[in-house]
Amino acid sequence: MSTPSAAQSAAQPAAKSAAQPARRGPYAKSRQRRESIVAAAYAVFAAHGYRGGSLQDVADKVGMSQTSLLHYFPSKRDLLLAVLHQRDTITQDGTPRDPEQTLADAVVRQARFNETVPGVIELYTVLCAESVTDNHPGLEYFTERYERLRRSYLRAFTALADEGRLRPGVDPGRAAASLIALWDGIQTQWLMAPERIDMAGCLRDYLDLVVLPA
Amino acid sequence: MSTPSAAQSAAQPAAKSAAQPARRGPYAKSRQRRESIVAAAYAVFAAHGYRGGSLQDVADKVGMSQTSLLHYFPSKRDLLLAVLHQRDTITQDGTPRDPEQTLADAVVRQARFNETVPGVIELYTVLCAESVTDNHPGLEYFTERYERLRRSYLRAFTALADEGRLRPGVDPGRAAASLIALWDGIQTQWLMAPERIDMAGCLRDYLDLVVLPA
DNA sequence: GTCTATACGCTGATAGAC
DNA sequence: GTCTATCAGCGTATAGAC
Helix, strand or coil, X not given: CCCCCCCCCCCCCCCCCCCCCCCCCCHHHHHHHHHHHHHXXXXXXXXXXXXXXXXXXXXXXXXCCHHHHHHHCCCHHHHHHHHHXXXXXXXXXXXCCCCCCCHHHHHHHHHHHHHHCCCHHHHHHHHHHHCCCCCCCCHHHHHHHHHHXXXXXXXXXXXXXXXXXXXXXXXXXXXXXXXXXXXXXXXXXXXXXXXXXXXXXXXXXXXXXHECCC | CCCCCCCCCCCCCCCCCCCCCCCCXXXXXXXXXXXXXXXXXXXXXXXXXXXXXXXXXXXXXXXXXXXXXXXXXXXXXXXXXXXXXXXXXXCCCCCCCXXXXXXXXXXXXXXXXXXXXXXXXXXXXXXXXXXXXXXXXXXXXXXXHHHHHHHHXXXXXXXXXXXXXXXXXXXXXXXXXXXXXXXXXXXXXXXXXXXXXXXXXXXXXXXXHHXXXX
């Protein structure tokens, strides 16, 4: 689900060792450069937020001047959108891809995976809340993401309800919003006390409450 | 639960019209001034975050120069701590005060109240996530708040479990963290789409799942 | 207590040489 | 494409007159 306005982001990761010369111009090198910039920006925005992170920080990390960085991304805003779009390619947000896989399994699996990728949870948590301030460039991305996610989980819960596998009295719509909310909130607590919070356990608990065994 | 380090914040709101002269010096006026500064800072930090909000914004809002503001709060950090401490006096975080009151009733009541106070939810959501960046001055406040809240709800769920009113299989500790997480997360979604999200309903749903009727 | 003046750093972004 | 130089602005905080 790519945001249409984010035209900056690279298409697919190509082979690192560019054996054959690129068909038209030095696009391969440029794309590689862009990827490393986005990776650096990812880390900077995760650690300092959008407002707190500077282009200089990103440029230092990638080993280039701040003005050269602006050659690839004409503004800080564009860089943020590229980072957010790149995030989508990492995460699948717990939607089961394998039809055999349970919703709970997909969610728990994704939650466990996120724990292992440094910065993923931090970037998401920090930027999401920051985006409700001002005229933050990330607001549209997060608003659309929430709507999309709620629709996705609503479909999943509705399907379960049709099979009679949703606990009686549970509203699919509110359950969808609640699952997302629980996930987001538990990530925040986990960031502050990773050893005390069992993210996957809390998500599993909730889904075991809502979804009846097959 | 006042943070010990926040020595800045005023004690109790006094009568606005200071009829009798203050006993020692112009303390009353000064306190009033401090309160209006904190109120302005509350709004500014809610709308722009800590990093995004400037002392100039606060000073403009309260109608004084930025340097005069620093006379009352020697640094931006001190001002933030005063704002966070003031937040505690507004919110009770859904702990039942009346022993007759259900946990669910207390939570739902607080959630409904928070909706009516502009900026309360926004300030909390924005600053909480922002505090996990950098060496943000608010981190200690939110970390301690989470620990305190988890202990509080753990007690409540444990007491319910002793009465046999906790659904079998529910872990009181994870339920405490989950309730807080759900609350935080649903507030974020509500900020982005207030008309689509039923905060109180989601919280009620969760507690109805976890707590058995009396 | 309140102000002006100001120090001093950092910000994102532009111009233009190479 | 990459750089240096630079702009114009804003940030917090300090010094000191009144």
